[in-house]
Amino acid sequence: MTPFLYVMAGSAISLALLLVWLLGRPARDARKPWNLEDNVSHIQYFPQMSQAISSLDERYLRSRGRADLARALRVERRNILFTFLAALQEEFRRLTQLARVIASLSPEVAPAQEFARFRLHLAFLYRLQVVRAKLRLGAQALPELGEASNLVSAVRVRMDAAMKELGERAALAAEMASALDRGNSNLG
Amino acid sequence: MAFLGSLGTAAWALSVVLQVCLLGLLVYRRNFLRFPVFTAYIVAAILQGAYFVYLYYFSHWDKAALSEAAWSVQGLVTLMRVAAIMELCHHVFIRYPGIRTMIFRALAICVLVVATLAFAFGQRALSLKLLYADRAVGLSLASAIVLLFLFARYYHVQPREPLQSMSIGFFLYSCFVVLNDSILEVFLYTYGALWNFLGLLSFTASLLLWCAVLRHAYEEWPTPPELLPAGIYHDVSSEVNLRLKLLDERLSRFLKRNRT
Numbered sequence: 060m061t062p063f064l065y066v067m068a069g070s071a072i073s074l075a076l077l078l079v080w081l082l083g084r085p086a087r088d089a090r091k092p093w094n095l096e097d098n099v100s101h102i103q104y105f106p107q108m109s110q111a112i113s114s115l116d117e118r119y120l121r122s123r124g125r126a127d128l129a130r131a132l133r134v135e136r137r138n139i140l141f142t143f144l145a146a147l148q149e150e151f152r153r154l155t156q157l158a159r160v161i162a163s164l165s166p167e168v169a170p171a172q173e174f175a176r177f178r179l180h181l182a183f184l185y186r187l188q189v190v191r192a193k194l195r196l197g198a199q200a201l202p203e204l205g206e207a208s209n210l211v212s213a214v215r216v217r218m219d220a221a222m223k224e225l226g227e228r229a230a231l232a233a234e235m236a237s238a239l240d241r242g243n244s245n246l247g
Numbered sequence: 248m249a250f251l252g253s254l255g256t257a258a259w260a261l262s263v264v265l266q267v268c269l270l271g272l273l274v275y276r277r278n279f280l281r282f283p284v285f286t287a288y289i290v291a292a293i294l295q296g297a298y299f300v301y302l303y304y305f306s307h308w309d310k311a312a313l314s315e316a317a318w319s320v321q322g323l324v325t326l327m328r329v330a331a332i333m334e335l336c337h338h339v340f341i342r343y344p345g346i347r348t349m350i351f352r353a354l355a356i357c358v359l360v361v362a363t364l365a366f367a368f369g370q371r372a373l374s375l376k377l378l379y380a381d382r383a384v385g386l387s388l389a390s391a392i393v394l395l396f397l398f399a400r401y402y403h404v405q406p407r408e409p410l411q412s413m414s415i416g417f418f419l420y421s422c423f424v425v426l427n428d429s430i431l432e433v434f435l436y437t438y439g440a441l442w443n444f445l446g447l448l449s450f451t452a453s454l455l456l457w458c459a460v461l462r463h464a465y466e467e468w469p470t471p472p473e474l475l476p477a478g479i480y481h482d483v484s485s486e487v488n489l490r491l492k493l494l495d496e497r498l499s500r501f502l503k504r505n506r507t
Contacts, residue, residue, distance in 0.1 A: 067365075067382065067429040071422045074389050078418060081396040082411070158484060163402045164473070165480035168345040170352065172484045177401075179488060 140194060148187055155180055255440065258447040259296070265454040266293045269461065276464040284334040285413070288327040295324050318377045325384050328417070329358070332388055335414050336395050339406045345480070350398045354391045361387035378428050385424035392418040409460035416453035423449035 120129035158176065162168045270289050273279040279286040298320055302313055336354060340347035365383035392414050399406055406414070424446070431442045 064429045064433055067386070067425055070386060071389065071425045074393050074418075075422055078393050078396060078415075081393065081400055082415075159402055161475060161480055161483055163343045163346050163404065164475045165345040166474045166477050168349055168480060169484065170349040172488055173346075173349060176484070176488050 137194065141191065144187065144191060144194075148184070151183065255444045255447065258444055258451060262447050262451045262454065263293070263296050265451060265458060266296070269454055269458050272458060272461050276461065278461055278465050281338070281465050281467065282331075282334060284327070285331040288324070288331040291324050291327045295320050321381070325381070329384070329388065332391060332414070332417055335410055335417070336391075339395065339399060339410050339414075340404065343402070343404065344474070346398070346402055350395070353398070354394060357394050358387040358391050361390045378432060382425050382428035382432075385421040385428065389418055389421040389425065392421070409457075409463075409465060412456055412460040416456040419456075420449055420453040 117129045117133055120126075120132065155176065162173060266289055270286070270293065273282070273286050273289065299317060302308070302316055306313070308316070333351070333354070336351065337347070340350060362383040365386045366379050395414065396406070398404075427442055427445055427449070
């Protein structure tokens with residue numbers, strides 16, 4: 060037996076396993092179906108998040124000798140922040156999903172842009188996980204979260220404006236995005 | 248391994264029968280109009296079998312000449328296989344001309360890179376170069392099919408039948424070629440007969456799958472696809488990418504700041 064034989068056998072088996080996974084139905088999405096008309100953005104909760112992450116209240120409670128209450132407050136607020144991060148991520152996922160639908164329905168696409176978006180999406184998810192980890196370790200990430208939220212908001216506004224220009228065709232794309240979100244698409 | 252002689256002949260005969268049946272189905276169901284390259288591949292495989300019969304039973308060439316003649320025909324059939332897989336890819340993304348062009352390029356690059364790597368890493372004995380080339384093509388085609396399904400999933404395109412099963416047939420055969428050739432490289436003298444037999448069996452399995460899925464006529468989409476104006480993609484895509492990049496940079500800056 061040579062090492063190269065193992066490499067080849069491993070490659071073939073890995074490809075087979077990957078194909079089995081790809082052929083399996085995507086996990087049924089239990090999340091609420093999304094429509095383009097749903098203009099509810101999680102960005103509107105950002106002032107509340109600012110309040111939640113602020114250490115002023117915590118310091119005030121500690122100065123008053125209520126360390127236990129300050130700790131409980133911190134835990135509660137951290138949980139809220141994690142929920143907010145998850146919502147931000149979900150909103151981002153939907154926007155990039157819509158971008159993919161638009162790409163698939165366009166007569167021509169720019170491969171460089173598609174690849175860049177894929178790479179940036181991965182990078183965004185990675186960094187979001189790091190931000191979460193840092194928050195768990197006690198770091199304050201508010202300014203950066205604010206910037207992140209603004210960016211997501213701007214993307215959403217621009218996407219909505221672009222889609223409105225489409226008229227009847229936009230309705231078709233929105234329907235498809237909604238259908239995809241429910242996991243019952245059959246486009247091919 | 249003497250029993251492999253008769254078993255091998257039986258497997259070969261079964262494979263030829265299935266190839267003829269598949270060709271008959273392609274013609275009867277008029278699927279040859281939708282899959283002309285795939286049909287040409289099956290015809291090439293049938294002709295290859297006939298050529299092998301002529302070579303081994305009627306020609307009086309020496310062993311080396313026989314081997315070279317057999318491998319050269321195998322090379323042509325392999326090229327047809329590559330073209331047939333490209334045809335399947337074309338059908339899967341037929342309603343998506345924009346991403347189809349991009350995916351074709353990505354698949355071509357993938358095939359070239361994987362084939363070059365597999366060939367370069369295995370090139371130790373010059374006498375085995377044909378085997379290495381066969382294995383390299385097998386691995387690159389298997390990778391290309393996986394990449395095809397990856398793209399389909401990424402863009403939410405569900406490959407219709409029989410396209411999915413036809414691709415799986417090609418994948419199984421290509422994967423088996425990789426394994427079989429790798430084992431043959433190590434046990435060259437003792438594994439030869441079994442290698443032929445197992446290769447035939449894997450091809451027969453793929454033929455069975457193709458026969459099963461091509462027994463019905465494949466209907467093309469009745470209406471042309473509804474596409475968006477080109478400008479929309481460029482506006483939205485560049486905007487999304489810009490925002491993602493900015494977001495990524497700011498998150499990255501935040502991480503660096505925390506590190507310091």
